[in-house]
Amino acid sequence: MKKLFLLCLMVAVCCLSFSYKKVLAHPLDFTVLQLGCHSAGSTMESVPHILVIGGIQGDEPGGFSAAALLGTHYEFKNGYVTIIPNLNFFSIVNRNRGSFGDMNRKFAKISRNDPDYRAVRRVQELIRSPEVDLILNLHDGSGFYSPIYVNEMQNPKRWGNSVIIDQEEFKDIPFGNLGEIGRRVVAKVNENLLEKGHSYHLKNTETAKGDKEMEKSLTWFALGQGKPAFGIEATKNVNTPGRVYYHLHAIEAFFEEAGIEFSRDFSLTIEGIGEALNTDIYLGFMDDRLILPLDDIKTSQIGVFPMRKNYGVKGNSPILTALAEKNMMQVYYGNNRLTNFKVEWLECDTSLESMEIEIDGNVYDAKFGDMLFAEEYVKILPQKGYRLNAIGAVVGNGPRGDESGIKIYKKDFQKRFSLDKKGNQYRLEVYCGAKYTGTFVLNYVQELPENPVYSPLE
Ligand SMILES: [Zn+2]
Missing domain, CATH: 3.40.630.10 (Zn peptidases)
Structure with missing residues (x-):
């Protein structure tokens, strides 16, 4: 694509x-x-x-x-x-x-x-x-x-x-x-x-x-x-x-x-x-504050996701869509239901569009929704008022703590929290108080691509 x-x-x-x-x-x-x-x-x-x-x-x-x-x-x-x-x-x-x-x-x-x-x-x-x-x-x-x-x-x-x-x-x-x-x-x-x-x-x-x-x-x-x-x-x-x-x-x-x-x-x-x-199929939610890579997505429930009521879907294929039924979201690609997840309905904070992120020693500016690729680690540079939750990672100081400013390695993640079947893709969710700000999807790879930050729906 x-x-x-x-x-x-x-x-x-x-x-x-x-x-x-x-x-x-x-x-x-x-x-x-x-x-x-x-x-x-x-x-x-x-x-x-x-x-x-x-x-x-x-x-x-x-x-x-x-x-x-x-x-x-x-x-x-x-x-x-x-x-x-x-x-x-x-x-x-x-x-x-x-x-x-x-x-x-x-x-x-x-x-x-x-x-x-x-x-x-x-x-x-x-x-x-x-x-x-x-x-x-x-x-x-x-x-x-x-x-x-x-x-x-x-x-x-x-x-x-x-x-x-x-x-x-x-x-x-x-x-x-x-x-x-x-x-x-x-x-x-x-x-x-x-x-x-x-x-x-x-x-x-x-x-x-x-x-x-x-x-x-x-x-x-x-x-x-x-x-x-x-x-x-x-x-x-x-x-x-x-x-x-x-x-x-x-x-x-x-x-x-x-x-x-x-x-x-x-x-x-x-x-x-x-x-x-x-290949290269992606579905975005909430003006692309969350973009899901779907090529290797787990077919079982992939966790709990923050979502605003008017979640607006946009994919890079016209036969992609997602439908909310009560507290569940179903993701469809043509005749196939690709995956599903639980939804926590939250208000969205739109005060921030991007963050500075260190990947394997270099700092990049990444927009919410972007795919991040790392061989070794990712570190979200701390920003006052915002809190990082690396979903499924055991780092920092407990589930409600802020995990920005910490190098996060693949070994820190529990594989059952991965989005993909291979266990390489994880969510980095950013919050502003009780409001949801946006998500980066982190991809651990063998070899870093030329640009480790990729906006799949642009
Ligand atoms: Zn016919």
């Missing part, structure tokens, strides 16, 4: 790049990311603009994980890509198709009292926006669609590994030759199959001929607004990285069709996808 942010800085002059400056209004609101740019000689309206939607059904992690990577690990030129990675976020964290019924059957009509009402209306508005030229709706489908019956897993009733259109063409609009585009995309994906039996096919639902179910879908709604739309289905018969692999191959083929140039910072292989999905 670090590399990505550097890249963004370099191209920010012209390109809209991923950044998560905004705290979510509600931890389960869907995210809208707009990336891309146009060259000096053109306008935003004159370049292609694709809307990609993931997570309309909560139990299809291939689609929403692919969309999340698209929003965080890609850059685009000569066009725009708007990404909604987590449309049905409530169902994603609950790992079901639709907590309030199938959202993809609510686009013809929806009751105002339906809990999905706001999400459906918001996405319909985006579909209608004049600058959007083409819409892709990502799904994970069962088995393998095949126009002829091959076997139980591979036949016309299956959906997996297909590109879906509602009709062969939609006259007089750009990208209206749905069938032709779909067949070219299918051919491109078929050059990259993981296994021989995984062939993609084009599936035409011929919705206008009376498919009552498809008439309620997002793609049919889009066509009704004059917007070409495709469904993309990856097979549920492979694991999440495999599904993401197929989704991204298909989506990149659509970008090529549209003439949108793109680059990504990982290799499109199962290994590359696994790494992009599972």
